[in-house]
Amino acid sequence: MLGGDKSRSKHDEFQKLQSRLPSVWRSFDAQMNSDLDILVVPSLSLDRGELIKVEGCIHYEERLLFALMRLSNPRTRLIYVTSVPLAPIAIDYYLQLLPGIPFSHARERLLLFSTDDYSLQPLSQKILDRPRLLDRIKRSLRPDRSVMYCYNSTAIERDLALKLDTPLYALDPDLLYWGTKAGSRQIFAECGIPHPDGSQLVFTDRDLAVVAAELWERQSHLQRLVVKLNEGFSGEGNAILDLRPLGNPSTHAERVETIYQAFPDLSFQGNNETWTNFQTKISHLGAIVEAFVEGEIKESPSVQGCITPLGTVEILSTHDQILGGPDGQIFLGCQFPAAENYRLQLQELGLAIGKNLAAKGAIERFGVDFIAVPNADGSWDLEAIEINLRKGGTTHPFMTLKLLTNGYYHLEDGLFYSQQGQPKYYVASDNLHRSQYRGLLPTDLMDIIAHHRLHFDTSTETGTVFHLMGSLSEFGKVGLTSIGNSLVEAQEIYHQVEEILNRETQLVNHNSALPIAWKCR
Template identity: 35%
Template sequence: MSHPAVVSVQSRECSPELLERLSGSTLFPERPAGAAIVSVVRRGGGSLFYVAAPAMVDADEQVEYFLGLLPEEHEGQLKALRDRVEVGSLDDRSSRWLSTKLLDGTNPAAGELRERIHAFVARERAAGADVRLDCFEPSANLEELAASLGMPANQADASVIPLGTKASGRRIFLDAGVPVVAGTDEFHSVDELAGGITDLVEAGHRKLVLKLSSTEFGAGMGNALLDLGATDLPADREGVRAAVAAALPTADLVDPKLTWAQYAAMITTSGVVAERWVEGDEVRSPSFQGRIAEDGTVTAVSVHDQVLGGAGLTYVGSCFPADAAYRSEALRHGLAVGARLVANGVRRGDYGVDFLAVREGSRWQVLGCELNLRATGTKHGFTMATALLDTVPDPDGDLVVGGSPRVYEASDGIADPSLVGVRPSALIDAVRSSPLHYDPVTRTGVVLHLLSALPTYGKFGAICIGRDRGECERMMRGLRELALALGNR
């Protein structure tokens, strides 16, 4: 029986300018490293070549930490496992995509790294391995790399990337029978946008969210909030349109490093949609993750509740599983969207659907919000949890181990200025020697990730696995206290 061998290139191919502005985002491709090590090497018995740029900080200590999350069967096994993990790094801290750095024909170091990848693939194939290229999202760059390695990437073809825009997502939701928030078509000028917003205002909507439509903008960083509630609007349409146009430059941009003039310029190339701001007795944001197989089969992978910051527009983490009050509806709608993607020519790959769950009284309504034709920020935490627990969700979307439920809370943004300068190895040692460290016997505890962001940005990520939500919250609080104590030494 063949063993798996994985080349992992987790390039997040959003706007390079956005990567430059978003703290520590050039290190996002490192987020799934631990999950890949546990799932491919520890559980899968395979080999892994993980590509990173910039280089992982304390790489050996990080790899050994992840390998050690599950106990060794005998002395010396850890060394054998370590030999099956190869980290290929480039010392490139620019905001270029990881795939661009890797395929840079002018950089001798990139050429040497490509040769190492080819050697890994040749060696593993000769040993009878099933070799795969694991990526975060569709990309022409990654298709070029895949062709050179003689294998497909595991995401959708680059030709279908336009299906992942905000405007396309709205159309696919409607085709799939998924209710959506009241909104506009896609516009490419501020003047057109003012006209579309006027239609929403005349329908009674005064609080709106603007969304740059292109797939280049993730984590809500292409969004802006426009509140016309206090604006004195005239009775005639042209007067309303003029008032909307005058108010647009006052929109509250999620990306604080952008000006309205810059945002307006992006509208011409990216396109923009406007939607009513959803309010109710309670509003949550469940996120569905699905997978499309080569034969067109659509599988539900998970449903999380997203943790949002920045006025509820920016992704900062997730909780698993999503609330049972609306989880089954999110699962049903997520699968329907996957079927529409297949009908539109998507042949394989991850996809995510972000919903809004709105409670009025005791009733929840689930609305389609955004479509992501790629993996999502929930994937690395889910992969780590299911690999450590050695289980997958049951038909209801729950994780159960030996008859006992497991839930988790994940964050990519545990941050404090005092953590700048802290080495990943120091935090690893502190967690290992604390009661928080993941225990493979109780199958609960804390697992770290995104550790290379610590020294420069004072931030890191973690997943807290517990028996219930309260236990996870206590772990996350304890981890923050532990990290702050380390940073304030």
């Protein structure tokens, strides 16, 4: 069989497998009656050159541990696979958050597998490379009562789903283009969504200089341009080109050459990025340029939605993103909900984009990032920046809140309400990061949480839920979602956690003779 025939055969086989999704969808989405096996494969199947910039990236497989809360459905079984074994105390931590379910009952319905492989190879590929492990996972799944859940979907996840004979509740990899920078811009244009002027996709640095010059000529007032790798994420793969030092070249050729010569001076957002390294990625990832949205006051909101296997589009949440890095392009965290000034407008734009994606055959999560700039009359201009067709930094905090409280999102005001009708708010981050946190084990974190009562209180439905605990010891980094009954309360809870962790780790550094648990007493 020729290569093209093999590809078509695999495509047809995958479509046949996916045709089973609608029949399991209602069970997957059920609140208390789900009789389903959920296989969680949190593989970060992303460009390795970009992924390596994220410290402790292998521990980002813990981001989907909120899925353990689906065990609050007493008939649900959950199979969670990771590259390296999870700390037992981290598993216990999540299971003890389950409302109304005995710990032992939930633990019996949870199966954990690990590849024992610390490499940057995607987890899904690690599983495929281990036939015996693959077989054990397959035997743990009930035929026609299972679904696979992942961080992002690529051809590797498709191959794994086929090997396991388990439908993949995620984007068909054939549609990945719509989650790239160039694909996002095309959808914005089709939907009539405002977005920055920019270029088509190019694959050489010389062509990049040409399209940058053309953009500058179209908008001579521009001060800066953003250069983006087509498949960057979380702000990694972005660079800023400052046009102000470049003068005013008189011809198109001079403008192209001036920009080309300025590329080595790009302001990179990623860790330890260089032009030489960035330049090599352009040839295989492609790149675009966009106008940099200026503004003394500028927010970075986003909207999240879901496309069900039945083709319906649901808006899940809005957030204001917390950004950092040299030019404020790196995702550090978020707060929910987005500002009242524009959250309903975000929902409207997100719904239009979701319907466009659904018509193209996309399913599951999508997120759209925007830049918001205020007008003199109090209104806000929203410019769409990119579409993410995967789980993101806003997925796990919102799902943590939803699954912990069994509450609901209210489209009319863009707020989330608990079952008691109390609006809920949160501040979340993957990047509470201090060098002094290095050496903290998950057990040490639990000691601090218990002593200072930092844990989530199920009676008030406020407090903090931690994640990425595995990255603490080596990288000094932990994730957290601080939930309050107002945004101010959520922010206060977050800052309290940060202050206590800083104080406790300083205490250890100055008096290392005693275990941290003794000091807490």
